[in-house]
Each structure stands twice: as C-alpha cells, then as structure tokens.
Amino acid sequence: MVPHIIHHSSIIVQIVRIGLFVTCLVDLIRPHIGFAALKLLEAAGCEVVVPQRQTCCGQPGYNSGDRKSALALARKVLAEFETCDYVVAPSGSCAGMIRTHYPDLFSDQPAELERAKRLCDRTYELTDFLVNVGKLERVPGTFNGEVTYHDSCSGLRELGVKSQPRSLLAKVPGLKLKEMDEAEICCGFGGAFALKFGEISTHIADRKCDNIAAAGVDAVVLGDLGCMLNIEGRLRRRGDMKTKVLHIAEVLAGDSEG
Amino acid sequence: MQVASMHFKARAGGKLADVKLQAALKKLQGNFVRGRAERVAELDNFEAIREAGAAIRERALVHLDLYLEAFERNATARGAVVHWAETAAEANRLVCELAARYGVRKAAKSKSMVSEECGLNEALEAAGVEVVETDLGEYILQLAQEPPSHIVAPVVHKSKDEVSDLFEEKHRQPRKTGIAELTREAREMLRPHFLSADMGISGANFIVAETGSTLIVTNEGNGRMVTTLPRVHVAITGIEKVVPTLEDVSTLLRLLPRHGTGQTITNYVSITTGVRSEDELEGPGHFHVILVDAGRTRLIGSDLQPMLRCIRCGACMNHCPVYQSVGGHAYGWVYPGPMGSILTPMYAGLENALDLPNASTFCNQCGVVCPVKIPLPDLMRKLRERQFEQRLKPWSERLGLRMWGWIAQRPALYAMSARIGARLLAWMGGAGKLIHNLPFGGGWTNGRDFPAPQGKTFRELYAAGKAVMSDE
Structure with missing residues (x-):
C-alpha cells in the first residue's frame, strides 16, 4: 500500500x-x-x-x-x-x-x-x-446455496480479474461455487451494442443463460452492472424468475436479498 | 466481390433464426476454439513466440518498401515476373492479360482470399477462361454459387447433408453421405481439371523477401498440384504478406496452423521459388506474382497499421461471440468477424460498412487470441471515432452521446436527471420490478426485460446517511 x-x-x-x-x-x-x-x-x-x-x-x-x-x-x-x-x-x-x-x-x-x-x-x-491490496481476511456475508460466477470481459481481459472473486467467494460461509461452461464468454451486453444490435445481443445472452441453467445454481454472481442487467433481463424474459443475479459485492457484504 | 456490408443488421437477423447455420457454427467453436487452446498449451514458450511473430510482422510493415523490392529482385533472379496492382481491377486485368498471352482456356485455383477480394473468377470468366476452384470448400461454394463465409473454412456454414444434396444434383451421381465418399467424389471430379488446366492460380500466405518465394499452407494437397502441374503459375496476394526471411516464416508457421485450424502444422507447406530450371522435370515454365495494394498502403503509417500484421488465421472470428452468432455471410464481404470489421471499411470504404466497426461487444476475446497481437477492439474503436468525426453516425446517436457528455459534466444537473430517471424507471417496473417495454429502447426490450431501479440514487441515499450520522 x-x-x-x-x-x-x-x-x-x-x-x-x-x-x-x-x-x-x-x-x-x-x-x-x-x-x-x-x-x-x-x-x-x-x-x-x-x-x-x-x-x-x-x-x-x-x-x-x-x-x-x-x-x-x-x-x-x-x-x-x-x-x-x-x-x-x-x-x-x-x-x-x-x-x-x-x-x-x-x-x-x-x-x-x-x-x-x-x-x-x-x-x-x-x-x-x-x-491484492486490502488483503481482506474475513468477509461479512453469508450465503446459503450454490452459485456460479460469470467473468465480465473488461475485468477478466483488461484487468486480470479471475481468481480474486473466486477466492473471496470461498470465504463466504455456506456458499458453494459451481463453475459453469463458458464462464469467460461475453454475455452480449457491450454497452450501446445491446441496444443497437438487440437481436444479436439477446442471442449471445441466451447462450449465457443456457450455461447458467445447465449449472443448476441458486444464483449467478458477477462483477459488473452491464452484464447483470443483460443476464437478469434475459433470464426473466425466458421465464426464469428463480435464479438470482447478484453482484459480488452484495454477496460478500451479506446484502444479497437486495 | 460486391460489398453488401451496409445490410449487416438485416442479414444478421435472418442468420440468428437459421437452425442449420447455428448448428454448423457450434461445430466451429468446438473444433477450432478447443484445437487452438490445446495446441497453444503444448508450447512452453508460447508468449515469446507470439511476441516474436508480432515483431516480425511489424518489422516487415515498417520497412515494407525495402522488403518488397528485395522480394521482386530475388524472385526475378529466379525467373519469376513480379507485377504490381494498385487496385483490384488492375489485378484482374493483369491476370486476364496473362491468360490471353499464354492462350489459357482453363485455370485451376487453390484458395485465395485476395482473388475473392478482387472478384478474379468473374473477371476471368468474362474473358472466356474457365475457372475451377480446387480447395474442397471453395469447390463446393463454386458449385453452389455462394461466397465463402470464413477465411479458413469457407464452407463452414453448410452441413454435410447440404453438400450431399449439392453433389448429387451437380455431379449427377448416386447420393453419397459419408465424408470420405464425398471427398473421393470431389477428387475424381477435380483430377482431370488439374491435368488439363493451362494456368494454376494460388494465393500466398507469405512471400519471402530473401528468396523471392511464395508460400502456401494447405491441408488437401490441391495447392501443390495447382502450383506445379499447369504450365503457368500465377500467385496473387496482398503486398503486406511479405516477410523478411525463411527463418521468420518458420516462426510464423508455429503460430498460423495452431491458431487457424488447431494443427501443429498443416499437411502441406509449399514454398514456390522461381520457374522450372533446365535440369528439372516438373514445375511451371512461367511464374507470375501479382502483388495487390487495393487500399493497403492507406493503412501504412496510420493508426490502423497494426491490422496489416494479420496472417489470416481466422482465430478472431472463431472466438468472436458475434461471428459465432451470425456467421460470415452477414458481414457482407470477403473478410468477416473482427478482422473483417476493420478491413472491410478500410478497403471498401467507411461509408459502405457503417455497422461493422460497431458490431462488436468489445469483449476483446479476439485481441487475446490474435497470434500477432493486433489490438482489434482498439482498431474498431478508432473507426468508430472516424465515423463520429465524419458525421457518419446517425444524428440521434451523436446527439445522445453529446447530451450524455454534457450532462455528465454538470454534477447538479446530472444528479437531478438521475433522480428523476430512477423514480420513473422504478415506477415503470411496477410490482415485478421488471420493465417489459422501454420507449426508445426496443433494441433491449424486444428480447429482454429491463430490471427496474431501486428508486433512489446512490448519491441521494449516501447524502441522507451522512445527514443522519451528523445528526447523531
């Protein structure tokens, strides 16, 4: 520091x-x-x-x-x-x-x-x-269930955020991480892309939703609001009202009920 | 080839609903994406090779004139003739003139994307020359009268069943269903063409300055027949393909097949140098190399120069979620996917491909897998900047961006707008907290709900919390 x-x-x-x-x-x-x-x-x-x-x-x-x-x-x-x-x-x-x-x-x-x-x-x-800087030892949150983690593109490929969220999730009592297929593949958000090329964006989001569904978890956890809105929006439109879409900060802080 | 890139969005829509295409694209992800990952993992010094590959390509571009002159000198010394074509039309004219000079009635071609770029087949056919594509994928497309949809696997959009139907119809033979049988049938059809062609036309993956050689990597062996059997060999390629030495080529060959097809090396790597000498029994008596500019020099010295490093492996499209969703035909020209979203506007005109630089989520998977480290999203962003500056973006988008920028620079106004927006959207979300239809946001809500805001903004809640704390 x-x-x-x-x-x-x-x-x-x-x-x-x-x-x-x-x-x-x-x-x-x-x-x-x-x-x-x-x-x-x-x-x-x-x-x-x-x-x-x-x-x-x-x-x-x-x-x-x-x-x-x-x-x-x-x-x-x-x-x-x-x-x-x-x-x-x-x-x-x-x-x-x-x-x-x-x-x-x-x-x-x-x-x-x-x-x-x-x-x-x-x-x-x-x-x-x-x-890496704060060296947080214990996290305030608890979570009762299985989650999967979606790697957001900028975090992963620009900043190398991959193990950090997983090591923090491992500290949450009661939480079990279950990796989904293609966790590193884009959810299709892409900012203005989601509006301009809505059909393609939705198609890519569908692939993400399929992978989330196949993982069969209680929640998908991620680190970016863009992906969050996109994935949640598509899950709900597909009729999945059950799978929670949570920001990692909510889970770690014990604030995941919204 | 005609540029139809202005219709990307409309074409893409149909592709998303095409069940056969979607199944075909899934296979590509499996074979090429997994294959690349496995081949790259086998190298313990992969990043160093990638670094070296990028440096070789960059060096070639920085001294492009010197290496091209060296290539011409060395190729000429071995009996080849080097021609320079500033435009696609000029390249076509040169090849047609050669066909006339040598009395060519039939030309057998191995795969060449530059010839697709130029529309060479059409030009030759108009000049009365029969053209036969001999790469299996390109042969299928020629029968089907379709353009390629991928630069390495041109027929990836077609299923085996479609090929069976096509062969049955065009070859007038009993329908075959196995891949081996279909391939044998195509070989039987192609063999007489190799033997009777007067001219062989190939592309070049690289041209080597120190030896004056052209080089192709292939898997079917057709390239070797095309470059050796006919009495005239014409290699057509872009000026940027030059590489200083054979040693450099060997470095790039460690990258190209691994990234292209997930192979450590292709079945054939053919290096063609000069014409048949007096004491040789085989090889063409005439060897012509057509070096095509067609927009490439415009990129030299510009902020888009890194694009010319491209070695045409196709990894960027194989890994692109957009390409994986819509396939290559949606892009409307020869080069699809991320590399095409830069090359098409540059070669065919920024105004003729407005969607392409924007048709990316900027997930940067393409940049990560590029074997020569081309920062593809950064280059697409530069094209978006040019569109903005040249007023090629819709006025509504320009206005929206400027408004956002203007409001975001005024914190009080911004806070008030956010406050109103959060409440309005929360109200629209209703009890289910989901907005099913956003006015002016149909692009989003046609396929997705929009999760409604909580109702108050962070800054409101934070300020309120601070006030409470200071009261205490």
Missing part, C-alpha cells in the same frame, strides 16, 4: 484513503451495491471517501467514437480522485476504462498524461483491490 501518512503527536497513523467510484449504473439502478462496496472496503480497514460530484468515467463516449466528451469526463474523474491513495470501482468495466484506456485518451495531452498514468496505477476493480 502507498499510505498517506499523518503525523499525530508522537505516533504515526497510516490511513489508506480510498475514493469509491460508484459508477453511473450503480448510482441509478442498484445503489445498495455501492453501499456493499463501502462496507467491504471499510472491513478491509480503509477510509473511504465518495466524491459527491462524480458522474461517469467517459466510457460510453469513448467506445462510441465521441472522444471529446470522453476526454472531458476523464479530466473530471482525474480532478475528483487524484488526491486519493486508490480509486476502487465495483465494476471491471469502469475500472478498466480508467486503468487501461485513460493513457490512450490523454496520449496527446502531455501536461495531463503523467497525472492520468499515476491515477491508472492506483485504480482497481473491487475484488482485485480487496484481495
């Missing part, structure tokens, strides 16, 4: 200050995932701040070709979070945007590039942070 050291009379207190990047989808759709993330970071002994002016990481614009809007939002994130020791997001997609794509976005802005790179190095997906 790179602590932020406070000299307090004769003793030195080390406090790691985390900036929680809530993400726009958590803010709008599933706020309790944000609170679950807060709870977990505090359980790891961190001080968490939530910059109130935060909005969006810029990914929608970046991936749709509107680089100008994306850069403006990236500047905003940089200004709001650069005083934090770490930035943590309950999303592989948003953390991946900051960590792997901000250097490209700032590549022709020499004055800000170095600052952006420093922010990238300190930006983590939630489970990655909890395992």
